Amino acid sequence: MSELRYHPFLGTWVITATHRQERTFHPPDDFCPLCPTRPFGFPTEIPEPDYDIAVFENRFPSLTTPSAEPAIEGLPLCPVLSSQGVCEVICYTSDHRATFADLSLSQVRKLTRVWRERFIDLSVRPGIEYVFVFENKGREIGVTLSHPHGQIYAFPFVPPVPARMLDQERRHFEATGRAMTDDWLNQELVSGSRVVVAGETFAAVVPFFARYPFEVHIVGRMGRRSLGEMEPSELDDLAEMLLDTVRRYDRLFGFSMPYIMAMFQSPVAGDHPYTRFRVEFYPPFRTADKLKYLAGVESAMGTFINDTLPEDSAKRLREA
Amino acid sequence: MSELRYHPFLGTWVITATHRQERTFHPPDDFCPLCPTRPFGFPTEIPEPDYDIAVFENRFPSLTTPSAEPAIEGLPLCPVLSSQGVCEVICYTSDHRATFADLSLSQVRKLTRVWRERFIDLSVRPGIEYVFVFENKGREIGVTLSHPHGQIYAFPFVPPVPARMLDQERRHFEATGRAMTDDWLNQELVSGSRVVVAGETFAAVVPFFARYPFEVHIVGRMGRRSLGEMEPSELDDLAEMLLDTVRRYDRLFGFSMPYIMAMFQSPVAGDHPYTRFRVEFYPPFRTADKLKYLAGVESAMGTFINDTLPEDSAKRLREA
Numbered sequence: 001m002s003e004l005r006y007h008p009f010l011g012t013w014v015i016t017a018t019h020r021q022e023r024t025f026h027p028p029d030d031f032c033p034l035c036p037t038r039p040f041g042f043p044t045e046i047p048e049p050d051y052d053i054a055v056f057e058n059r060f061p062s063l064t065t066p067s068a069e070p071a072i073e074g075l076p077l078c079p080v081l082s083s084q085g086v087c088e089v090i091c092y093t094s095d096h097r098a099t100f101a102d103l104s105l106s107q108v109r110k111l112t113r114v115w116r117e118r119f120i121d122l123s124v125r126p127g128i129e130y131v132f133v134f135e136n137k138g139r140e141i142g143v144t145l146s147h148p149h150g151q152i153y154a155f156p157f158v159p160p161v162p163a164r165m166l167d168q169e170r171r172h173f174e175a176t177g178r179a180m181t182d183d184w185l186n187q188e189l190v191s192g193s194r195v196v197v198a199g200e201t202f203a204a205v206v207p208f209f210a211r212y213p214f215e216v217h218i219v220g221r222m223g224r225r226s227l228g229e230m231e232p233s234e235l236d237d238l239a240e241m242l243l244d245t246v247r248r249y250d251r252l253f254g255f256s257m258p259y260i261m262a263m264f265q266s267p268v269a270g271d272h273p274y275t276r277f278r279v280e281f282y283p284p285f286r287t288a289d290k291l292k293y294l295a296g297v298e299s300a301m302g303t304f305i306n307d308t309l310p311e312d313s314a315k316r317l318r319e320a
Numbered sequence: 321m322s323e324l325r326y327h328p329f330l331g332t333w334v335i336t337a338t339h340r341q342e343r344t345f346h347p348p349d350d351f352c353p354l355c356p357t358r359p360f361g362f363p364t365e366i367p368e369p370d371y372d373i374a375v376f377e378n379r380f381p382s383l384t385t386p387s388a389e390p391a392i393e394g395l396p397l398c399p400v401l402s403s404q405g406v407c408e409v410i411c412y413t414s415d416h417r418a419t420f421a422d423l424s425l426s427q428v429r430k431l432t433r434v435w436r437e438r439f440i441d442l443s444v445r446p447g448i449e450y451v452f453v454f455e456n457k458g459r460e461i462g463v464t465l466s467h468p469h470g471q472i473y474a475f476p477f478v479p480p481v482p483a484r485m486l487d488q489e490r491r492h493f494e495a496t497g498r499a500m501t502d503d504w505l506n507q508e509l510v511s512g513s514r515v516v517v518a519g520e521t522f523a524a525v526v527p528f529f530a531r532y533p534f535e536v537h538i539v540g541r542m543g544r545r546s547l548g549e550m551e552p553s554e555l556d557d558l559a560e561m562l563l564d565t566v567r568r569y570d571r572l573f574g575f576s577m578p579y580i581m582a583m584f585q586s587p588v589a590g591d592h593p594y595t596r597f598r599v600e601f602y603p604p605f606r607t608a609d610k611l612k613y614l615a616g617v618e619s620a621m622g623t624f625i626n627d628t629l630p631e632d633s634a635k636r637l638r639e640a
Contacts, residue, residue, distance in 0.1 A: 016630070
């Protein structure tokens, strides 16, 4: 039902997962599969009357372990692999109506511990090469369940975007002996015009090279490559910076802002002293009522057109 | 108002073009800027009472020549360039209500000559490295003007996706002495299960490695690297295959199918014997009423999840 097919022109794997067509699609609130199972109620994914934070395997996974042998043979140019890996769902709270921005700081701090624990646990599983923690939020992003939740994909390969970044970071390290993220953050802090918040351990910045209108990167000052390396106090500070960012987004246009939140971390295998943990946010709005679409130039060419000025976006987020 | 900013982590240029925020957004039909200028009517982009096919520079361009000096200084890690290049609009017909699929075969044949002429003309302009002919169709793709039209971007660099493909194609050529596209097409034709139409000069195929649910590639059998190399009879056959494809899309779900149509061609400079002209279609629907979104896994990781089986999609398009 699911397999990896090789795209020889891009040199990447595509996940073919046809059973996902049947996944739950905007159910009524009473039938939310991410809510607790109420007494005498509809049986949800969580067979408990209540929960704090819940983690479980996605019922419609793109990647699974064990995974079935591929049902199709490849072409000579296009090998096929079984789609081994793990897809997990993390419910942030049992409160169906909440969003990340509504969580208490102590709840987000707990959540950082859950992410860290899942990162470490998935990292040591055989065949896993990259652990991706993320949240898709809002209908505009394509989310089919509104209950506040994030996801984790444990990939059997390093996906093309982090692979590309690691390559760029490695080259910079070989040339300078320093991590590109550290250098870039210092340059942003000196310039100042795109900094949203500069905390002691983390900073939130609209990068000079933002591809999305209100793109924000949360970058650490401690040189950590993954959640696995962070001290409790750093996780606490990360929680605060994440919460501050999503709350600014909500104040920006006066509605609950959809976004993609993506955590970039070191691959599981090998030593990568040149890379750094980073959280990137991609909200889809370019104004309060206009969406940024990824059309031909972005989708086919890979070149982004940003209709906003990163310096203006940072100012608006600072003031929000 | 527009500049190229370097993304050091991806090694790519981002176009920052803030004046595009003001571009015309879903105007009423009577105020369509791509219609002919009716006597005593609103002055459109085309100051003529009628036209057959019209080409002009985009009034809200991402790339322009001459282009102003960048208004901002870069960071050490993030240089800035002026956004030199050309953005053109091609109106397929003066009929506001038509779509590509409604055009006559003779009109599409004319259109292939216009594309070819624009490709050749833009290719020899100083500073241009890649000419991208494409169409964004439909509100779901983010199109803000419904009048049937395509676009051309003449880039001052080879964009990251074709750059990546050229690299893969070059490696295959060095290893085998053959073009990857020729080998891949032969493998698809032998297999047969993903071929939508096999013509004498072009074939339409849902590729084994399709990333989008009803992705179709139109590939030539004559080894051409660009429109500039094609004979009139080949342009005629291309027109027929394009028209056949978009009409199948419309019949697939019984409505006018939105899509991104993207032409991949040889870069302007240098000799690239290993590459081939190709047209790729990315429709955004995975079923008649469900869209495929590019969420966290696609946008942040670059890994695509296809919820459909390419073999099924090809069968449905063959039968459509």
